[in-house]
Amino acid sequence: MMSVLVHALLVQALAGNAVVAKTPTDGGVACLTLATALAAREGVPVTLVSGSGGELSEALVRAPEIGCVSFVGGRDTGAAVATAVVDLGKRHILEQEGLNTWGIWNYSDWDALGALIPKLFDYGKQRCTAYPRFVVQRGLFDAFLAAYLPAVRTLRIGHPLAVEHPDDPYPALDFGPVINAAKAKELDDQVAEAIDRGAVPLYRGTPADARFLPGQDTSAYVQPVTLLHPPRSSPLHHAEPFGPVDTIVLVDTEAELLAAMNASNGALVATLSTDERATFDRLAPHIRAFKIGHGVPRSRGDRDELFGGYGASWRGAFVGGELLVRAVTRGPAGERSPGNFPDHRLTP
Structure with a gap:
């Protein structure tokens, strides 16, 4: 979140504008305060404010002195900002x-897919371009699991300084905590609710595999989890979990494949x-996504490449480089x- 906000902040300032930035409601206050200071x-003509989006959004978005609004967040808040x-x-520029x-x-190149799986958990899948949903042809499910499960079992989480001896190198870790303990509880509750309503747990990391400091608060850590067929009543069926929770949906036809890949309408x-x-x-x-890869993940790309969303995932101007x-x-x-x-809409 800091990189996205500071990037937008600095580009606007360097373009000759004064900038008012608001810290995210969840986390980021300390590092953003330092960056802004x-x-x-x-x-650089920047001002940082902090507080509840519900209290500040109306004033910031509707202020006549503010000529452009950049927002990153959920669709509910984004819809209100977009209307204004x-x-x-x-x-x-509204990224949702x-x-x-x-x-x-x-598909048959399972070695290539298996090599990619751990990398898809970078940052604990707390990034806007993370892939939390796999839509798999039913006849390939056994081969998919044979590639996926060994790869996901290699994941290790914890504290980067949690070594057994002072002279040991840093432990090999794939990601750390989610943004806060409240988010960890939300994810744990969503997983438990999905299983209670019929999802099949395929994998769940164990705390014994993690590396922590003695007495460390671990309430913000979430072990990687994989669920088969989250129920339609669960947020995990149609919404981005923003954490290390994968879901898998099996399909039999190309039409079902496309419908499942378009579950969030953009x-x-x-x-x-x-x-x-x-x-x-x-x-x-x-496929209703802005960037689509053929067997490879896509990301925000380089500075000369457009970045945006499709459907309800983005409103306003796409960005990238001079744009x-x-x-x-x-x-x-x-x-x-x-x-x-x-x-004016671009097609992928």
């Missing part, structure tokens, strides 16, 4: 949650693993950066 010390900025005619999916169809990224390029080219246009500058500056009359505006 360093920028302000160097004369559209009514006011303000430039806006979406369920990024990885489809498996007529996402930032998606991947389809299929052996035949022709199959990928035929199915990819129907982020164009989104927060005045250009020729009528100029508009590419994005999910009612009359």
Whole structure:
């Protein structure tokens, strides 16, 4: 979250604008305060405010002095912000949650997939381009599990200084805690509720595999979990968990594959693993994600590559390279950066 906010903050400031930033409601206060203080010390015109989004959002979004709004968060709050900025005619960049999916169809390169699985847990899947959902052709489920389970069993979490002896190297860890204990409890509750309603637990890491300091508070740690077929009544079926919780859905037809990959009506990224390029080219246009990989994960990309969402996962201007500058500056009359505006949408 800090990298996304500070990046947007600095680009807007370097484009000649004064910037008002708000810390996320969950976490980020200390590091963002330090980053903003360093920028302000160097004369960058930035101001950081902190408080409840419910209390500050209305004032910040509707203030006539603010000409562009950049928001990253959930769809409920994002919808309220979007309504306000559209009514006011303000430039806006609204990145909202979406369920990024990885489809498996007529596929056989299981060694390549197995090598990718641990990397997909970077940052504990607390990133907007994480892949928490696998949509798997039913006839390939056994081969998928044979590649997936050994890979996920290698994951280790804990504290980077938790070594057995002072001279030992740092332990090899894949990720640390989620953002706070409340988020950890939310994820644990969602997993328990999904299982109670019929999801099948396929894997759950154990605390014995973790590395912690003596007496360390571990309430914000969540062991990796994998569930088969989360029930439709569960948030894990249609929403981004934003944590180390994978879900798997089995499908029998291409139509079911596309429907399951589009469960959240729009996402930032998606991947389809299929052996035949022709199959990928035929199915990819129907996947409602902005960036789609053929057997490889997609991300925010380099600075020269567009970044945005599709459907309900993004509103306003897409960004990337010079487009982020164009989104927060005045250009020729009528100029508009590419994005999910009612009359201007990019296709993946």
